Amino acid sequence: MAIQTFTWAPAVSGLSGTATLKVRKAQFGDGYDQRVPDGLNNRRSSYNLTFIGDAAKISAILAFLDARAGAEAFYWTPLLRTQSLFICETYSEPTKDGDVYTMTATFDQTFDATSTI
Structure with a gap:
């Protein structure tokens, strides 16, 4: 299976x-x-990220992370760095304020696409 790329931008x-x-x-x-x-x-880097958006955006992020089940690595590009492999074992369930949803996730860098760190 090809390694997927996480394309959603976190809140700065x-x-x-x-x-x-x-x-x-x-x-x-x-x-x-x-x-x-x-x-x-x-x-090795670890990032605490916040994502803010409508239901469609946050649902797509959740689906992406759930599909990897905390064990499958994905590509992501941190600020001022080059694209690297990361895993996400921890994220918050979304909260809602009007039509805006917020969630957080921790991305941990890994060097092996086939296993967790």
């Missing part, structure tokens, strides 16, 4: 992300430490 207001850098560290007795990147993909 409140968009937040975290990059985690995995390093190996050797601590020496004189207070000196030495660090090196751990692995080829030592930088």
